Amino acid sequence: MVDYSTSIDVIFRALGEPTRLRMVQELSRGERTVGDLAAPLDMTLAGASKHVGVLEQAGLLTREKRGRERVCRLRSEALHAASEWTAKYSAFWNDRLDALEAAIREENDD
Template sequence: MLNHEERLDAVFRALGDPTRRALVERLVRGPASVSELAAPLPMSLAAVVQHIQVLEAAGIVRSEKTGRVRTCRIEPEALRFAEGWLGSQRTAWETRLDRLGDLLAEPDSSEGTTS
């Protein structure tokens, strides 16, 4: 089992490719066969399968084969995991920026003094 950081790295590495993001965007709408996923893409079926394997390794996609058809579906937990990490980063930065804003809004104590 991957640890927290390795899991997060795998998710972001998988989502770092525009083709894989396009596959995820399609699968968010519902399950699809590999050939359905490959149809709009300007690449071979074998290349699409490799992208799907990366998404599967990251836990973003799950596929199952029934007869000769491999159907893929999104695994929302992996995306929720990345979303949780991003949310915690956003909260930390918002807190820092709020503090900075408070500091900048304070009157400068040296303004009222003369040299």
């Protein structure tokens, strides 16, 4: 059982590893087996499997058993949560400028 209500820092930490970032990029092009993901990475299958586990824990992908393969599929929810979070905090500056302008206008009205 996997927890899909991952906290945002776990998602960021998972994406903060270059290898895993590449995996996510690869998965955005379609579903991939663990072997597919390992192939271009110059890494053992066991190593890749561990990375996939981290991404799964972070809620970034699902792993489905299909025959002897495990098919990985990206989950948009976690990425969307990360997108929302960063969008919220990247907007802070504009908000501050807006507030500043408003304050200046108010001051001039006095």
